[in-house]
Amino acid sequence: xxxxxxxxxxxxxxxxxxxxxxxxxxxxxxxxxxGAIYRIIFFHVPAAITGMIGYFxxxxxxxxxxxxxxxxxxxxxxxxxxVSLVFSVVNIVTGSIWARIIWGIWWTWDYRLxxxxxxxxxxxxxxxxxxxxxxxxxxxxxxxxxxxxGCIDVxxxxxxxxxxxxxxxxxVLSIRTGGGNIDPAMEHMLYMNFYAILMIAVxxxxxxxxxxxxxxxxxxxxxxxxxx
Amino acid sequence: MRSLRQALFVxxxxxxxxxxxxxxxxxxxxxxxxxxxxxxxxxxxxxxxTRETAGGLLWLVFAFAGALVFNxxxxxxxxxxxxxxxxxxxxxxxxxxxxxxxxxxVLLLVLELISLFVFGIFYDVRWWxxxxxxxxxxxxxxxxxSIVGAVFGALTVNLRLRxxxxxxxxxxxxxxxxxxxxxxxxxxxxxxxxxxxxxxWGRVLVVFDVxxxxxxxxxxxxxxxx
Amino acid sequence: MPPAIxxxxxWKFYGDYAALRDYTLTVSEGSCCALLGRNGAGKTTLLxxxxxxxxxQRGSVRVFGELPRAGAARRQVGFLGHGIxxxxxxxxxxxxxxxxxxxxxxxxxxxxxxxxERVGLARVATMPVxxxxxxxxxxxxxxRTFLHSPNVLLLDEPFTSLxxxxxxxxxxxxxxARQRGATIVLSTHQIREALASASHVALIENGRLRxxxxxxxxxxxxxxxxxxxxxxxxxx
Numbered sequence: 107x108x109x110x111x112x113x114x115x116x117x118x119x120x121x122x123x124x125x126x127x128x129x130x131x132x133x134x135x136x137x138x139x140x141g142a143i144y145r146i147i148f149f150h151v152p153a154a155i156t157g158m159i160g161y162f163x164x165x166x167x168x169x170x171x172x173x174x175x176x177x178x179x180x181x182x183x184x185x186x187x188x189v190s191l192v193f194s195v196v197n198i199v200t201g202s203i204w205a206r207i208i209w210g211i212w213w214t215w216d217y218r219l220x221x222x223x224x225x226x227x228x229x230x231x232x233x234x235x236x237x238x239x240x241x242x243x244x245x246x247x248x249x250x251x252x253x254x255x256g257c258i259d260v261x262x263x264x265x266x267x268x269x270x271x272x273x274x275x276x277x278v279l280s281i282r283t284g285g286g287n288i289d290p291a292m293e294h295m296l297y298m299n300f301y302a303i304l305m306i307a308v309x310x311x312x313x314x315x316x317x318x319x320x321x322x323x324x325x326x327x328x329x330x331x332x333x334x
Numbered sequence: 335m336r337s338l339r340q341a342l343f344v345x346x347x348x349x350x351x352x353x354x355x356x357x358x359x360x361x362x363x364x365x366x367x368x369x370x371x372x373x374x375x376x377x378x379x380x381x382x383x384t385r386e387t388a389g390g391l392l393w394l395v396f397a398f399a400g401a402l403v404f405n406x407x408x409x410x411x412x413x414x415x416x417x418x419x420x421x422x423x424x425x426x427x428x429x430x431x432x433x434x435x436x437x438x439x440v441l442l443l444v445l446e447l448i449s450l451f452v453f454g455i456f457y458d459v460r461w462w463x464x465x466x467x468x469x470x471x472x473x474x475x476x477x478x479x480s481i482v483g484a485v486f487g488a489l490t491v492n493l494r495l496r497x498x499x500x501x502x503x504x505x506x507x508x509x510x511x512x513x514x515x516x517x518x519x520x521x522x523x524x525x526x527x528x529x530x531x532x533x534x535w536g537r538v539l540v541v542f543d544v545x546x547x548x549x550x551x552x553x554x555x556x557x558x559x560x
Numbered sequence: 561m562p563p564a565i566x567x568x569x570x571w572k573f574y575g576d577y578a579a580l581r582d583y584t585l586t587v588s589e590g591s592c593c594a595l596l597g598r599n600g601a602g603k604t605t606l607l608x609x610x611x612x613x614x615x616x617q618r619g620s621v622r623v624f625g626e627l628p629r630a631g632a633a634r635r636q637v638g639f640l641g642h643g644i645x646x647x648x649x650x651x652x653x654x655x656x657x658x659x660x661x662x663x664x665x666x667x668x669x670x671x672x673x674x675x676x677e678r679v680g681l682a683r684v685a686t687m688p689v690x691x692x693x694x695x696x697x698x699x700x701x702x703x704r705t706f707l708h709s710p711n712v713l714l715l716d717e718p719f720t721s722l723x724x725x726x727x728x729x730x731x732x733x734x735x736x737a738r739q740r741g742a743t744i745v746l747s748t749h750q751i752r753e754a755l756a757s758a759s760h761v762a763l764i765e766n767g768r769l770r771x772x773x774x775x776x777x778x779x780x781x782x783x784x785x786x787x788x789x790x791x792x793x794x795x796x
Contacts, residue, residue, distance in 0.1 A: 172556060175617055177575075227506035234502055238495045242575030244560050248489050251553050255485070255507060258545060263510045266538040326576030343661045351649045354688075415643025419704065422611040422639035422714075423662045424631050559615055559629065 112312050119305035126299050134291060143207045150200040152300035153193040154222065156307050160190025161225060165257040168250035177322065178315075180246035183253060184236060185314035187229050189307050194226050217267035224263045228256040242322050337429045344425070344433025349440060351410065358406045359441060366399035366449045370456055379457040388459055389520025393512050395449050396442070397479065401501055403441045404483025407434045408491040417491070427554040431484055435550070438480035446472055464522045471522070474539040475515035478546060482507055485550045489557050514538040562625035564589040564712055564743035565610060570619035572605055572767075579605045580616070581767040587743055587760070589711075592734070594758035594775065595747040596786065602767040603747035604641075607714045610745065611639040623712060635663070638710030640718055644701035646689055652676060652700050653685040656707060663708040675703045679729055695723040702726065706733050713737060715746040719753050731757070751783040763790050 130145050167183035170176075201219060202212050213219070232252050239245035352359060373391050377384045384391075411417040420430055450461050461468065486503050490496045514535040521532050565587040572580040580602050587593045595603045608614040609621060612628040626633040646655045653672060660668035676682045679699040689697060698721070705713070718730055734757055737744060748754040755761070755775055763771040763786055771790040779785055 224506055224509050227509075231499075231503040231506060235490075235493075235499060238493050238499055243573060244492075247556060247560060251489060251557050252486075252503065254553065255546070255549060258549065259507045259510065262538070262542055262545070266510050266514065266535075322575050326574075329574065329577035340662065343658065347647070347650070347658050350654065351647060354649050413643075413648060414645055415641055416645050416647060418608075418611075418613055418639065418641050418643065419645030419659070420662070421613050422634060422637060423659065424635045424664060425662045426631065555629070559613065 108312065108316065112309050115305050115309040115312075119302050119309065122298065122302040122305070126295065126302055129295055130299075134295060143204060146200050146204045148295055148299045149303075150197060150204065151296055152303040153200065154197040154218075155300060156303050157190045157194040157197055157222070157225065160186050160193065160307065161229065161257055161260065164190065164253050168253040171246055171250050177242070177246060178319070180250065181315045181318035181322070182311070184233075184249065184318055185311045187232055187253065188314055189310045191226060191229050191233070192310075193303070193307065194222055194229075198222050198226065215267075217264060220267050221260060221264040225260050228259060232256060240325075242325055337426060337432065340425055340429040341432035341436060344420075344430055345436035345440070348407075348410070348434070348437035352437075352441060358403045359444060362399045362402040362441075362445050363448050365402055366395050366445060367452050369395050369398060370449065370452050374456045384457070385459070385524060386520065388453075388457060388523045389518070390516045392449070392453060392519060392523075393475070393516045395453075396446055396476075397505070397508065397512060399445060399449070400442050400479055400483070401504075403445065404438045404480065404487055404504075405497060405500055407438055407484055407487040409487070409496065412491065421558060427558040428551045430558065431488060431550055431554045434487065435477075435480045435484035435547075438483050439477055442476045442480060443472065446476065459523055460525075461523060463525055467528065468519070468522050471515060471518045471536070471539070474536070474543055475511055478511040478539065478543050479508060481543070481547050481550050482511075485546075485553070485557065488554075492560065510538060511542045514542070561589070562622065563587065564591075564624060565745065566620070566622040566625075567606075567610075568620045570609070570616050570621055572602075572609060572614070572616045579767050580609070583619070583764075583767070583769055585762055585769060585772055587745060589743050590738070590741045591759045592738060592744040592746070592757055593760040593762055594751075594754035595745060595762050595764060596751065596754070597747075597764040601764045603764055604716055605767075606764065607639070607716045607745065607747055608641070610712075611637055611641075611714050613639070635708075636711040637714060638705045638708065638712070639714045639716075640701060640705040641716045644697050645704055646697065646700050648690040649688055651686045651688055652681050652692075652703075655689065655700065656703060659704050659707055665708055671707065675707055679703045680725075694721075695726050698722050698726040699729055702730055702733060706737070709740075709742075711742050713742055713744045713746070715744070717748055718746055719748060719750045727753075755780050755783060761786065763787075765791055 126148070130148050134145075136142055136144070164183045164186045167179045167186065171179035171183065198219070201222075205214065206212050232249055235252055236245055236249050239248060370391075373395070377387070377391070408417070411420065421427065453459060454461050482504055486500060486507075490499045490503070493499060517535045518528075518532045518539075521528065563586050565585070567583055567585045570580055570583040571578055583602075583606070595606065597603050605614065609616050610623065610628055612630075612634055621628055623633040624636060628634075628637075646652075647658075650658070653676065656672040656675060657668055660672055665671050673682070673685075676685050679702055681696060681700060681703070684692070684696065689700065692700070705715075713734075719727060722730060734744060738757075746754060746758075758775045760773065761771070761775050761779065762769060771786060
């Protein structure tokens, strides 16, 4: 059943992505000020949003694990963090490339970029911590605790630097600006690609969760074998 | 209040041991002086640009040398399984954590004072011009470092790669706190007036301290009882 | 009046591996229960759960009706694990004073001095533990454990690595504790010593309770009897 869902998601994502790529590269016109490179936004923004959503989903899952003790929440949290990390890196790299071409610099200390980098650092630490703990119950508890601290920290970073440094382009999505900042066709494409990327993310999470559960099962079988 | 008293006993015990052995303080102070020396070669102490970044240099020294202090925090409970003796006693996990943070706090403040003296000499910076403001910033930022150091010291205490994990986990979390401290300290050392800008960063420090202390108290049992 | 210790269908998991399975045991107040079993059977795990050092996933554990992590429970418990639980860089007196304050003993000074006398460390009270001999450390560990006159004593293989003087001291302390109605659970390999002072026995194998009951004279005469009767075949 699970395999069918994963395959279904991957196929749907692939189809949507193919359609989107066709639209992005062949149909939509160049943006007035930026030229061709603006197309990177269709990957940059969805990746950023997917990553961020992922971390807060992981926060919720960590809290659920701590209150229920059900390992499924922990496996899911770890997978979500891993996948979110990938998308955060995509976010940073695409942003960097865009910035180099438009502004001539690879990096700037703006709140969104800084927050993204802090996320990558904190949640890399999370994965490293998990790697360093062999015992599954301890691993689940401690990484849940770290995830909670990490997410709250990200909020603090975001809010504090937002007050001070903004070189990054302002919001474009109509839900934040009330319309007028972006061509409707482009905005539509942003959402379309967001759905595609979200589906890929969910498929990856499902695959990864299964791996986590299996490795935990192997660990306990090993313990059982050693104890006998 | 009982929790606070118990926390003070724990801090007192740690400080008594530290006073006798001076193990972490010596190492941290030596490390701090070494870093300051290296910095004075890397960044010309008399260049105007260095004076602007003095705040940053100082907090880097505090953060890195401070690691030697909070690394010892829970590690000193490992020999003879003292941690078990503490956890099975009527001491609550939250009090234990608070006590460790208080111990870290005192030791870090001592370290900072030593570093400031050396810094003043190497960089010819008159750091004593705004003592009250500097003290407040140092206290707030150091408390943030202490509580995070205590929480993650507790979290990693039983892990085999503790010394490697601790810095990797702690420093990213401390980023907002350190940025805030650096901004305000930079202004104070350059003898500029405190504006709304610095006050906003001050707010970040307070928010960080309050939220992380509350989280630490709430998650103490989860982290320590494994 | 709730029993001193009550475990009901307790399961403890490390991941998916069960270290304790469906464990049910009641230890009534004033009794001395010897916990027997092979290495890795779950004796230490059980004691640590009772001392509030380890969480458990299923079932219920009560010490005088309270959860083991509750302050009220820990105030009544004295735990001696494999480590001695004292600080090397502090003196004997400083160690006991610290633990006395943590245990909220009123006028700790008098109590600490009395205990130093009791375990024969009064003369070296101000010497750092680092300079103690092994026997001295063990006696200090005993003092720390019994300091607050706990009603429940949880001792993990207490006779192991004790010298003669320390064993004698422990024996006296256990006797005194029983006389004042304390409850004792001790795990051990030294079946003979344990059975001598125990009123009850509990046999644990692979996390399961194999036998629990009063310690009979037969057991005293033939300590291997329990193992032969209740453990799985294949046990040496």
